[in-house]
Amino acid sequence: MIFLSKTKMKILFVNHQKSQCGIYEIGKRIFELFDKNLLNVTYVECPSKEEYIQSIEQNKPDMVLYNYFCVTLPYINKEFLSNFKKIKHIGIIHDPLTPTDLAFYDHTFDAWIIHDDTNPNISSKKFTTIRPIRRYENINVNKNNILNIGSHGFTVSPWKMFETIIDIAHQEFDEVNINMNLTKATFGGKDDTAIFNSWKNKITKSKVNLNITNHYFETEIEVIDFLSKNDLNVYFYNPPHMYVGVGGSADLAISSQRSLVVNSTYMYRHLHKHLGYYEQNNSLIPFLNNQEKVKMVYNEWNPIKMTLDYKNMIERII
Secondary structure: OOOOOOOOOEEEEEEOOOOOOHHHHHHHHHHHHOOOOOOEEEEEEOOOHHHHHHHHHHHOOOEEEEEEOOOOOOOOOHHHHOOOOOOEEEEEEOOOOOHHHHHHHHHHOOEEEEOOOOOOOOOOOEEEOOOOOOOOOOOOOOOOOOOEEEEEEEOOOHHHOHHHHHHHHHHHOOOEEEEEEEEOOOOOOOOOHHHHHHHHOOOOOOOEEEEEEOOOOOOHHHHHHHHHOOOEEEEOOOOOOOOOOOOOOHHHHHHHOOEEEEEOOHHHHHHHHHHOOEOOOOOOHHHOOOHHHHHHHHHHOOHHHHHHHHHHHHHHHO
16 A cells, blocks of 8 residues: 655635635535545635735645635735745636636646646646545435436526526426526526526426426535436536636536436536537437446546645645
């Protein structure tokens, strides 16, 4: 057995304040999945400069990991971080990935890491790792009496294609429960009641049931519980431009270890080699029994591997 020593670096993990936001939740999940036997890391939420400075003074870190997004940590820039020259600054990047943003990441951080091992962007400061997949014990191996197809996400942006998922399931199956949990987002959220009603009005088959909830689950385990009750979870994206990161919503579906299908968008390119993908006008049926493929991804993208990728990055830049 190879003994893996704990890094001696004292690391601070900076997230913004608790909110109904995918960036917040994935940041919290990354920290919680770190193997603390390998990384000496402390979690803080610092939505403002004042709270950040206070956390630095209290914790005296050698390094800071930023769960970075321009809207949620707007005070982070090169000028501000230059006040803390003895600290190594590492950005955890999600999107956007425009040339301008990539130049900002290179300029601002000593290194940056992205949870997408297929990311094509070139930078001497870039590191990649796997998706942060939460561990889940309450595995559901049973099929429902009626087929259940589900999805989830924040907001109903047209490019997330929830209506398309409903249309395809309604067309292909005469008896199916379509279960969607669509939560209003803190940043950019709006009242989607009218949209939900328009979707329900399209259902014409008596044994097709569209169940839409907008309940905000306080924990990701609750979201995974919701997804674990579906026979097939579906995520179709059609992003508005090419400079976005990979889609994170499917992470929790992988945790559920139920069958999963994504479409051909480059936002799910990290899953295509593992699961294949749905193509327009094809069938969902071939994906109904791909649980073993999903389990392989679940096992491969594990917290130890993710932590070791971070540890390798840290040791290379100190």
